[in-house]
Amino acid sequence: MTTPPPRTAALHEVPLGDPRVTADVGPLIRALRPALDEKAFEAFADEAQAQGLVFTAAYDEAGHCLGVAAHRVLATSRGRILFVDDLVTDPDRRSTGTGALLLAALKTRARQEGCVRVELDSGVTNQGAHRFYHRHGLTIGALHFAVEV
Template sequence: MIKEMKSTEELKEAFVVMRELRPNLDEETYLEYVNEAREKGSYHLYALYEEGEIVAVIGFSPMITLYYGRSIWVYDLVTRKEDRSKGYGKALLSFVEQWAVDDNYTTIALSSGMQRYDAHRFYEEKMSYNKVSYVFKKEL
């Protein structure tokens, strides 16, 4: 079952999995960021449940840019470490792809850390995504 996380309790439940991808965040900061991203950036957070437990989460925002046009940016995608390679990431990304098609978005994009070789293989080989650019970052 895939379900959007809306309430504070649901968001807290999802944090257990999200912190595997975002270990720099404590629960309070995570809740603050998610709520602000929902208000300002149309952020959506969905969880995939298996036998009543969250095993994977995906966070994304619809947007319109001159480069991508009507697009979806996937900010977060993580499966619990013990549940990887079971198809949960593919199920969530496919769900977002269908969400995008249903709402007339034409592109999905994401960024993945340079060191995440397994994730890169997943995006390219299992999900047919193409590497199209580097992402540059500057801390202020």
């Protein structure tokens, strides 16, 4: 059962050192990335935020965190991009508009930052996310390759 859509949701940047990083952002990112335990998440958050990662969180009227986008601006040979490391909605509140709200905010921020596009990676088996991204105008522009070292 999903929770009804929020009547209003407020977006907040959650900066380094803010207790909401561990209380609100961490549990949602860890739901998406189960290999991260609490300590590993905190180490990641500290290092990544020092490198420019921004957490944007959506909160309902009661102060519950509905979803989080982790993103950063990167200068690439393809132009300046807003790269989304993670975009996650509370599993109990999916399909309520939170993901769309966050994605719209990311597109706006990208324009404000002089970016040519928003980019993200999505696991090849995450078909629900793929449908969401396609519905919101994202296209598959590349394949991402990796090797463990």
